[in-house]
Amino acid sequence: MYAVRCNDTIRIYDCYLYRESIREIDGRFYDADEKCWVIPLLPENCSLLALLGASLDDELKALSQSRQKAFVTAGSAHPPARVKAKLYRHQQAAYEFGLEILEQSKGLAILADMGTGKSLMTIAIIGTLMTEKGINKLLVVCPKSIVGVWEEEFKKFADYRYALTMLEGPLGKKREAFGFMQGTALQVVVVNYESCWRLEKEIVKWKPDAIVCDESSKIKNPGTTQSKALHRLGKRTRYNLILTGTPVTNNPLDFFSQYKFLDESIFGPSYYAFRNRYAVMGGFQNHQIIGYRHLAELVEKVHGIAYRIKIEDAVDLPPYIDETRTINLEDKAQALYRMIEKDCYAELSAGEITVRNVLTQLLRLSQCTGGFIRSDDSGVVQQVSSAKLDALEDIVDACLDEGKKVVVFARFVPEIDAIEDMLKQKGIGYALIKGATKDRSEERRRFQEDPETRVFVGQLQTTGMGLTLTAASVAVFFSLDFSYANYDQSRARIRRIGQGEKCVYIHLVCKGTVDEKIMQALRHKGDVAALMVDDWRNLLNG
Numbered sequence: 001m002y003a004v005r006c007n008d009t010i011r012i013y014d015c016y017l018y019r020e021s022i023r024e025i026d027g028r029f030y031d032a033d034e035k036c037w038v039i040p041l042l043p044e045n046c047s048l049l050a051l052l053g054a055s056l057d058d059e060l061k062a063l064s065q066s067r068q069k070a071f072v073t074a075g076s077a078h079p080p081a082r083v084k085a086k087l088y089r090h091q092q093a094a095y096e097f098g099l100e101i102l103e104q105s106k107g108l109a110i111l112a113d114m115g116t117g118k119s120l121m122t123i124a125i126i127g128t129l130m131t132e133k134g135i136n137k138l139l140v141v142c143p144k145s146i147v148g149v150w151e152e153e154f155k156k157f158a159d160y161r162y163a164l165t166m167l168e169g170p171l172g173k174k175r176e177a178f179g180f181m182q183g184t185a186l187q188v189v190v191v192n193y194e195s196c197w198r199l200e201k202e203i204v205k206w207k208p209d210a211i212v213c214d215e216s217s218k219i220k221n222p223g224t225t226q227s228k229a230l231h232r233l234g235k236r237t238r239y240n241l242i243l244t245g246t247p248v249t250n251n252p253l254d255f256f257s258q259y260k261f262l263d264e265s266i267f268g269p270s271y272y273a274f275r276n277r278y279a280v281m282g283g284f285q286n287h288q289i290i291g292y293r294h295l296a297e298l299v300e301k302v303h304g305i306a307y308r309i310k311i312e313d314a315v316d317l318p319p320y321i322d323e324t325r326t327i328n329l330e331d332k333a334q335a336l337y338r339m340i341e342k343d344c345y346a347e348l349s350a351g352e353i354t355v356r357n358v359l360t361q362l363l364r365l366s367q368c369t370g371g372f373i374r375s376d377d378s379g380v381v382q383q384v385s386s387a388k389l390d391a392l393e394d395i396v397d398a399c400l401d402e403g404k405k406v407v408v409f410a411r412f413v414p415e416i417d418a419i420e421d422m423l424k425q426k427g428i429g430y431a432l433i434k435g436a437t438k439d440r441s442e443e444r445r446r447f448q449e450d451p452e453t454r455v456f457v458g459q460l461q462t463t464g465m466g467l468t469l470t471a472a473s474v475a476v477f478f479s480l481d482f483s484y485a486n487y488d489q490s491r492a493r494i495r496r497i498g499q500g501e502k503c504v505y506i507h508l509v510c511k512g513t514v515d516e517k518i519m520q521a522l523r524h525k526g527d528v529a530a531l532m533v534d535d536w537r538n539l540l541n542g
Contacts (some may be wrong), residue, residue: 001013001014001015001017001018001052001053001054002014002054002055003049003054003055003056003057003060004056004057005057005059005060005223006038006255006528007039007041008040008041009038009039009040009041010038010039010040010041010045010046010049010060010219010304011034011036011037011038012036012037012039012054013035013036013037013048015037016291017019017289017291017292018052018253018291018292018295019037019278019291020291020292020293021244021292021293021294021295022037022039024293024296025039025040025045025293025296025403026040026429027039027040028040029148030534031402036341041064041399042393042439044223044486045481046060046061046063047299047303047308048272048295048296048299049305050310051248051299051308052244052248052252052295052299053133053248053403055403058500061310061312065285067168072337076246077099077100077134078095078096078128079128079131079132081095081124081125081127081158082124082127082128082131082158082159082160082169083120083123083124083127083158084157084158084159085120085156085157086318087120087121087124088314088317089314089315089316090112090116090309090313090316090317090528091116091117091120091121091124091310092312093157093307094110094112094121094125094307094309095100095121095124095128097307098110098125098241098307099125099128100130102125102129105263105304105539106237106238106239106240106262107156107239107240107241107242107259107261107262107263107266107305108125108239108241108242108262108301108305108306108307109216109241109242109244109247109259109262109304109305110122110241110242110244110307110308111242111244111245111247111306111307111308111309112243112244112245112307112308112309113245113309113310113311113402114245114311114398114399114402114404114474114504115311115317115321115474115504116245116311116314116317116503118214118243118245119150119153119157119214119243120153120157120294121150121307122212122241122243123153123157123158123239124157124451126138126186126210126212127158127159128162129210129239130160131160133238133239135186135187135209135210135238135239136184136187136209137181137186137187137189137206137207137208137210138153138186138187138188138189138208138209138210138211138212139189139191139203139206139208139210139211139212139233140188140189140190140191140211140212140214140439141191141192141193141196141211141212141213141214141230142190142191142192142193142213142214142215143193143214143215143218143394144192144193144194144195144390145191145325145327145387145391145393145394145395146214146215146325146392146394147166147167147168147190147191147192147328148166148325148326148327148328148426148511149325149326150164150166150188150190151164151166151190151326152324152326154188160186161185161186161202162185162186162187162188163181163183163185163186163187163188164188164189164467165177165180165181165188165189165190166190166191166328167189167190167191167192167195169331171195171198171199174191174195174199174202175199175202177189177360178199178202178203178205178206178298181206182279186347187207189208191428193218193219194226194228196226196229196233197225197226197228197229197230200232200233201230203233204233204236207236207308207515208233208237209237209238209239209515210237210238210239210240210241211230211233211234211237211238211239211240211241211261212241212242212243213230213240213241213242213243213258213261214243214244214246214312214376215243215394215398215512216242216243216247216258216261217244217246217247217249217254217258217401219257219258219261220247220249220250220254220258221257222256222257222260222271223271227257227261230261230411231257231260231261233261234260234261234262234263234264234319235241235264238263240261240263241262242258242261242262244258245398245401245402246398246401246402247302247306247537250277251289251399252292252295252298253274253275253278253279253289255267255270255298255302256274256275257271259302260338262305263305265302266301266304267306269532275289275399275475277294278292278293278294278295278298279291279292279293279376280292280293284499292504293432299375311501311502311504312501312502314502314505317502318502319495319502319503320363320491320495320502320503320504320505321502321503321504321505321506322505323504323505323506323507324506324519325391325395325506325507325508325509326509326510326511327387327388327509327510327511328387328511329369329385329387329510329511330385330386330511332384333368333371333384333387333537334374334512336368337365337368337369337385337510337513340364340365340368340373341365344361344362344365347361348361359482362482362514365513365514366411366412366480366481366514366515366518367412367414367474367510367515368384368385369385369388369479369510369514369515370385370388370410370411370412370413370414370415370478370479371383371384371385371386371387371388371389371414371415371418372384372412372418373417374414383414383418386509387417388415388478388479388508388510389422391508392408392419392422392476392478392508393422393426395474395476395506396408396423396426396455399468399474400454404472404473404474405447405454405455405456405471405472405473405474406454406455406456406472406474406475406476407455407458407469407474407493407494408455408456408457408458408475408476408478409458409459409460409463409474409476409477409479409480409490410459410460410478410479411459411460411461411478411480411481412479413434413435413459415478415479416432416434416457416459418431419457419478420457422500423455423457426446428454428455429450429452429453429454429455430454430455430456430457431443431444431446431447431453431455431456431457432456432457432458433456433457433458433459433463434457434458434459434462434463434530435459435461437462440467443456444456444467444468444469447469447471447472448468448469448470448471449471451497452470456469456472458490459492460479460480460481460486461481463490463493464512466497467493468493468496469493469494470494470496470497470498472494473494473499473501473502473503473504474494474503474504474505474506475490475491475493475494475503475504475505475506476505476506476507476508477505477506477507477508478508479508479515480507480515480518480519480522482497482518484521484522487522491505507519515527
């Protein structure tokens with residue numbers, strides 16, 4: 001479904017499934033010649049279409065403003081947010097709106113695009129709930145790839161006392177961790193969705209005051225084991241929050257399961273009653289959804305406890321946003337990394353220290369964090385970790401759900417091959433340029449012009465200069481080399497003339513590895529190669 005402005009009306013195309021709901025809008029009519037529905041040009045109609053996932057033209061996007069802007073006021077009934085950062089206007093609005101909603105409801109939805117700071121908004125709200133409402137225990141449930149991100153975000157932003165535990169490793173080890181969560185500071189447990197339902201008994205016994213479901217589209221299917229577990233857990237808490245940029249990925253019924261976790265009283269306990277209210281059933285034995293109805297009512301209920309922000313509405317954000325996704329290597333991969341690091345240190349300590357020698361050793365470590373190493377004897381490439389690949393998959397899914405294209409830069413060919421395999425398995429259209437690619441202009445053209453080509457994968461050294469990739473506003477650095485020039489040029493592929501959106505750069509960095517040292521040097525516009533001889537010990541095991 002897509003919509004365009006025409007004078008004082010909105011014309012809606014490809015909207016057959018939504019025809020019953022459009023008929024409920026005052027002033028609508030059907031244009032048989034254009035084969036589209038026509039509705040009045042009103043902000044609430046724009047917001048309705050936007051929340052349902054319709055593609056809007058630029059003029060309609062400008063009218064689709066969040067109703068929550070009224071909460072950006074000079075006076076506040078709540079104390080300033082206890083965070084180590086100045087909140088942007090939309091973040092302050094989310095903070096005020098969230099606390100007002102949680103005075104009346106146990107559930108809050110932060111429906112915010114990637115790059116707008118969902119975790120910072122959440123940390124701010126939780127800090128005040130701790131002070132004003134006495135909450136003491138917080139459970140954060142998120143995809144496996146961003147468990148480490150929450151640790152970093154709390155460390156970076158929380159200006160209050162807390163103790164945070166990430167549940168990682170074997171299930172037995174995760175169960176034992178709950179026994180150590182005690183004290184007067186806010187107790188925070190971060191766990192991935194796959195483990196949450198397996199730990200339901202331990203969580204119930206621990207008695208969290210609040211639960212945050214990050215990337216809550218993971219529980220949009222009400223019939224899955226993890227959704228059912230969170231529905232049960234959500235009934236036991238005082239407060240529940242969901243964070244997502246894409247509450248609707250397939251159809252408007254995606255709201256039910258997420259809101260059942262938040263507050264069952266909003267849509268009731270029964271999915272079938274909800275479906276019968278908002279969907280038109282037909283087809284074989286009346287089991288097929290052939291349309292939707294009462295969607296204005298649905299969106300009104302959703303908006304009642306939801307703060308919605310699109311990145312284009314976040315007017316005071318800088319023109320680009322840098323994010324670091326901290327990745328935790330698996331135990332075996334971590335052990336292998338330490339062994340390689342020890343060997344590198346020994347070899348350099350025993351030999352001549354040159355840039356070439358240091359680069360060779362750091363190359364081995366960078367290959368390991370990317371997930372692949374090459375045997376010295378046979379030259380065979382072995383996969384030793386999937387941590388970064390899993391994180392990338394989550395990012396790609398989130399971008400595509402938000403209707404965004406994405407560019408992925410990687411340094412090594414085995415990484416690129418693995419990324420390509422992942423995209424093929426998921427049926428995602430992609431363009432690819434690496435050293436062996438012959439028709440590079442055609443790959444670039446497909447990405448820029450073909451709506452089905454959603455991802456561009458480029459080898460860092462090959463695609464760093466000359467390419468225009470402005471069809472994407474998100475770039476992911478899967479791995480980096482040691483050149484600031486390559487890094488800077490790569491960033492310019494999406495942020496150049498023709499880019500109409502704010503750009504988001506996401507860096508996948510393995511915790512406690514050379515990735516952190518490289519990232520630190522690049523942030524300060526330093527060329528890592530220039531540090532090799534004098535500071536190699538710090539780069540290896542600092």
